[in-house]
Amino acid sequence: MTDHQAQRRRKELLRARGRSISWAAPLLLLAGITAVDLNTTERFRIVSWIVLVPGIAAALCGVWTTAVFAALSLLDYVAVDRAWPREYQATLPDFILVAFAGLLALLACVVRRNGERRMLHMRDIAETTRRTVLRPLPQGWAGLDHAAVYLAADTQARVGGDFYDIQPGPHGTRVLVGDVQGKGLGAVETAAALLGTFREAGYHERDLATVADRLETRMIRHRGHTVALGRDDGDRFATAVLLGFPPDAPDVVELINFGHEPPLAVGPTGVVRPLPPGGGLPLGMTDLTTTGPPPARTVTLAADETLLITTDGVTEARDADGDFYRLPEEAAHAPTSDPAPLVAHIRDGVLRHTHGRLSDDTTIFAVRRTATP
Incomplete structure (x- = not known):
């Protein structure tokens, strides 16, 4: 609690x-x-x-x-x-x-x-501040059933470096879920900068890879600005998962993974399968590689499967004995794959596992296409 x-x-x-x-x-x-x-x-x-x-x-x-x-x-x-x-x-x-x-x-x-x-x-x-960075998302927004829970490790601040958003556009619906390295107002500011870029690029750009390029460029620009102000943000980065739901392929999801935990596809019968990790570096670290942002992958998703994305507040949650929270096993025991009950099930499990003592900001996000477009 x-x-x-x-x-x-x-x-x-x-x-x-x-x-x-x-x-x-x-x-x-x-x-x-x-x-x-x-x-x-x-x-x-x-x-x-x-x-x-x-x-x-x-x-x-x-x-x-x-x-x-x-x-x-x-x-x-x-x-x-x-x-x-x-x-x-x-x-x-x-x-x-x-x-x-x-x-x-x-x-x-x-x-x-x-x-x-x-x-x-x-x-x-x-x-x-939280509602500005993490804007409320209407139910069924952009043809997606979704649910999200955000738990700040600092219960007084109630906002941190985790971020998520859904952006509809003429080239399909895009989803971004991520986690900025570090804590405090600097992490919140970085999350706001990335979300602002995503909301524009996710709407205008045809290719998901171009949206990824824009996010990487924004991260580098933002980091340079904070360094010019004399702040110690020169090594800040962000892990993220960028999803694309093409309007002409109802069973296809495009995925670009920036060093984040891969999403889990949760079926109604409790079957959980991890999506490809992608192998990309986090946002803000392309200067360490010559290949640029990670490539986009195409994944087939059944109509009744839900994508579950969490930040490291879930995967690194420990109990009093130091044991990690077992996300795949807990997701498999969820009573349903519907986004809202699934998110509530994982949230309650994490709070039970840690006895309400969160060591990091925690985001649990679930999304799937609506039954009726």
């Missing part, structure tokens, strides 16, 4: 019938301390424990509710203490302690609420 899911789970536990019941815990504590103090002997006076009540309220409730409990605790302290004979009543320092604890609890609650507002604001910014 991720930190965000755990936080949302805790909030759900503090609600009943859609309303917050966070006030119940400090109220029960207040009532319990009062009852115990009034029903025990003078040797077991615990009314000073009432300082815990505003502290609990500060951790669970809002500012005004915490203020109410701070005042209520002080009044209850005075009332309970006066119910005892004078020789057993608490001293003035205890009264000051209760009052001071209420003020500190109120201040702590204000700080907590301000921190939560800042966190929500940063989360909104991260969500906007």
Whole structure:
């Protein structure tokens, strides 16, 4: 379970019938301390424990509710203490302690609420960034059934260097899934640059190999720009899988692999077969070879087969014993080859395998042609 899911789970536990019941815990504590103090002997006076009540309220409730409990605790302290004979009543320092604890609890609650507002604001910014880089894709977009899950290793940032997109065009539909080396804003910026080029080249260029050339050129240009700015991005690269779905060949998929894990073809009966790896170098590394970008390969795909593409957040996921997540075996046990259930099955398996502790950004992407063009 991720930190965000755990936080949302805790909030759900503090609600009943859609309303917050966070006030119940400090109220029960207040009532319990009062009852115990009034029903025990003078040797077991615990009314000073009432300082815990505003502290609990500060951790669970809002500012005004915490203020109410701070005042209520002080009044209850005075009332309970006066119910005892004078020789057993608490001293003035205890009264000051209760009052001071209420003020500190109120201040702590204000700080907590301000921190939560800042966190929500940063989360909104991260969500906007994510939706800009990884734009939402309509269902059945460009004649493809698809599903995708992106899990950022940094749960606060919620966006990293993994990327994917579908681009329809006059020469067929193109799909790009990849992973930028490294983390942080530099990886996000590189992913955005590659996606921008893919969306233009994938639409205009007739040959998939030309789209690959454009992506390689964009990677080199972007890397040169960041180096000119004085940043240490001179060796950044990206692995990727570029797919082409020709409009006149419904059982054919074109594939160019830039050093990425090869896609898996998942059938409805659990049969999993890896597609050809391609043997190409990652984007940004063509200067290490004289052959240029990897060649395009043509693969025959059955109508009920789904292509499953994942980044190394899946293939390199480890459990507590250091064992890797077995993607082909898990994909073979998926209940169906439909993209959405297949992606959900792999996502749940990875989170179970790692106990929610992802060491790298994780993307799970599944796609196939729709039954009806």
